[in-house]
Amino acid sequence: MCVRTTCHPHVVDEAVENAARAALLGLWRDGSPVVRPKAIEKTIALGWRRWRTFGRRHAKRSGDFEAQVEDLAKGLRDAFEADRQLVGPLMEHYRFLARTLGAEFAQAH
Numbered sequence: 001m002c003v004r005t006t007c008h009p010h011v012v013d014e015a016v017e018n019a020a021r022a023a024l025l026g027l028w029r030d031g032s033p034v035v036r037p038k039a040i041e042k043t044i045a046l047g048w049r050r051w052r053t054f055g056r057r058h059a060k061r062s063g064d065f066e067a068q069v070e071d072l073a074k075g076l077r078d079a080f081e082a083d084r085q086l087v088g089p090l091m092e093h094y095r096f097l098a099r100t101l102g103a104e105f106a107q108a109h
Helices: 014-029 037-057 065-080 090-108
Strands: none
Touching: 014 037, 014 090, 037 065, 037 090, 065 090
């Protein structure tokens, strides 16, 4: 499944999408407990949608990379965890995942 079929067709270029996929696979191989190989395409699609709407949802913090990473981490947590109150220490793993994706997504601008 291609990210472009789940988002807008022209939003993520193929190089950024491939780099994000490779980065997620690398995190999974390194033992990340929040990267699920069967959900990598969904993670990229959800992450990209959240990343590109940050400025609209948080106009006062637009351009703040750290705030955008935190927002992405929370969005990924909410998308993949049944109860966000029970995430606890996994939140640090979601932040690392978000920082990794954010670094790739920032290349698209």
